Amino acid sequence: MEKRNAKFTREIVVPGDLLDDSGMESGNNTYTLNGNVYANILGVKSVFQNTVSVIPLGGRYMPSTGDTVIGVIIDIGPSNWLVDINAPYPAPLHVNEVPWKVEFGDTSRYLGLGNVVLLKVLMVDESKKIQVTMKDSGLRKIEGGELVEIPHSKVSRVIGKSGSMIQMIKNMTDCRIFVGQNGRIWVDGDDENTTVTVEAIKMIESNAQSSNLTEKVKAFIESKLPQTSDDDVEDEEE
Amino acid sequence: MSGHTDMVLVDENGMRIDGRTAEEHRPVLIEAGVLSNADGSAYLEIGKNKVLAAVYGPRECHPRHLQDPNKAIIQCKYNMEAFSVSDRKRPGPDRRSIEISKLISEALEKVVLTELFPRASIDVYIEILQANAGTRCAGLTAASVALADAGIPMRDIVPAIAAGKADGHVLLDLNKEEDNYGQADVPLAIVPSTDDIVLLQMDGNMTREEFDHAIDLAYGACHEVYDLQKAALKKRYSKTSKGADSDE
Numbered sequence: 178m179e180k181r182n183a184k185f186t187r188e189i190v191v192p193g194d195l196l197d198d199s200g201m202e203s204g205n206n207t208y209t210l211n212g213n214v215y216a217n218i219l220g221v222k223s224v225f226q227n228t229v230s231v232i233p234l235g236g237r238y239m240p241s242t243g244d245t246v247i248g249v250i251i252d253i254g255p256s257n258w259l260v261d262i263n264a265p266y267p268a269p270l271h272v273n274e275v276p277w278k279v280e281f282g283d284t285s286r287y288l289g290l291g292n293v294v295l296l297k298v299l300m301v302d303e304s305k306k307i308q309v310t311m312k313d314s315g316l317r318k319i320e321g322g323e324l325v326e327i328p329h330s331k332v333s334r335v336i337g338k339s340g341s342m343i344q345m346i347k348n349m350t351d352c353r354i355f356v357g358q359n360g361r362i363w364v365d366g367d368d369e370n371t372t373v374t375v376e377a378i379k380m381i382e383s384n385a386q387s388s389n390l391t392e393k394v395k396a397f398i399e400s401k402l403p404q405t406s407d408d409d410v411e412d413e414e415e
Numbered sequence: 416m417s418g419h420t421d422m423v424l425v426d427e428n429g430m431r432i433d434g435r436t437a438e439e440h441r442p443v444l445i446e447a448g449v450l451s452n453a454d455g456s457a458y459l460e461i462g463k464n465k466v467l468a469a470v471y472g473p474r475e476c477h478p479r480h481l482q483d484p485n486k487a488i489i490q491c492k493y494n495m496e497a498f499s500v501s502d503r504k505r506p507g508p509d510r511r512s513i514e515i516s517k518l519i520s521e522a523l524e525k526v527v528l529t530e531l532f533p534r535a536s537i538d539v540y541i542e543i544l545q546a547n548a549g550t551r552c553a554g555l556t557a558a559s560v561a562l563a564d565a566g567i568p569m570r571d572i573v574p575a576i577a578a579g580k581a582d583g584h585v586l587l588d589l590n591k592e593e594d595n596y597g598q599a600d601v602p603l604a605i606v607p608s609t610d611d612i613v614l615l616q617m618d619g620n621m622t623r624e625e626f627d628h629a630i631d632l633a634y635g636a637c638h639e640v641y642d643l644q645k646a647a648l649k650k651r652y653s654k655t656s657k658g659a660d661s662d663e
Contacts, residue, residue, distance in 0.1 A: 236566025
């Protein structure tokens with residue numbers, strides 16, 4: 178929504194900066210005081226229709242309902258697992274929310290400590306209690322491959338405009354890639370291809386602010402992996 | 416405050432021993448995002464003071480009994496290095512550093528939107544690398560830049576500076592000699608957008624008029640420091656963002 182307009186007002190704001198005093202609506206990451214809108218976070222000001230908001234430049238990942246994330250099992254209970262999804266709070270995964278029939282107390286047979294899983298955030302309530310689920314298409318336990326962590330604010334750059342960046346990387350490296358909204362990215366493929374993909378992701382992370390990034394990443398992968406004509410790649414869904 | 420000296424702290428021209436006028440603060444340097452392992456960080460120099468602040472979180476609150484189900488808590492740790500003063504400082508928390516930690520965390524709680532992160536904890540670590548009077552203000556100033564750098568939602572950034580009295584003159588931003596041999600020290604921290612006070616102490620004696628004058632000086636200087644804080648945060652991102660397009 179805010180995408181188009183963010184371009185025109187690419188202005189970095191800090192907490193307490195006055196964003197608007199002409200009666201605009203206060204959007205995300207802003208607050209109003211005496212009718213004026215102020216920023217409450219370090220980020221980029223964006224104006225869309227009659228709403229001013231701030232797109233954060235950093236900060237912790239806050240889960241929201243419907244996010245797909247990559248989690249690591251950190252604790253096992255008799256009827257649930259505790260999953261670290263990079264949020265300020267641990268996320269319990271209940272046995273009813275996994276695709277297997279699990280007997281009470283038999284949880285560790287299915288998912289052990291340190292296992293990596295693809296999850297969906299089922300619900301986040303007012304007191305920030307999180308529930309996650311594995312009962313959806315494509316959600317599963319991950320085996321093999323490599324896990325990369327980047328700041329969650331840069332996930333959108335890795336995906337690119339309507340998936341252009343991630344599609345390009347998938348096509349060129351022949352890797353299976355899954356990008357979690359929490360900044361964890363799972364890459365699986367040939368050893369060499371995986372290494373190059375991970376490097377490319379790191380490159381996106383460190384150059385997230387630069388323009389024409391897709392072209393730069395393309396050139397980088399081409400230099401590392403001389404492309405043979407392999408356009409017949411099956412696409413793993415993000 | 417208590418010591419006596421033959422030193423002339425303010426000469427007949429109103430000049431101080433480090434060449435400042437009464438209404439001048441020491442040169443301030445602020446840099447944001449200096450540490451890569453912390454979520455947010457800042458380095459600050461004011462005169463001979465050197466301060467490093469780091470922020471982690473919001474993250475799960477440890478120890479558990481400190482959790483607040485309604486809001487996040489801010490846990491602050493102010494620490495002076497053993498080498499920060501001319502006599503070796505005995506390392507570890509003492510009465511003074513516990514007081515300052517509490518003071519700073521309470522000042523920051525007023526601006527951070529803690530209610531967005533119930534049960535969580537935001538940890539602030541302040542290390543005084545070199546001390547020359549006014550470290551609590553320097554520490555708070557650095558900590559609020561580090562919080563903003565960590566992407567933590569807050570109403571405003573908090574600047575802090577001290578005013579005081581030495582040699583019978585009301586002075587802004589006392590240095591070590593003025594603090595040790597002066598008559599009063601008044602640290603002040605404000606929320607610039609509303610001019611609310613979040614920290615105010617007084618050590619020593621002043622008349623009511625002198626106090627009002629000291630507060631006025633400190634208010635003015637706080638707004639100057641505030642501009643430097645904002646500039647430091649913006650500078651961190653403007654370096655890399657020239658000509659950038661944002662396809663969020």
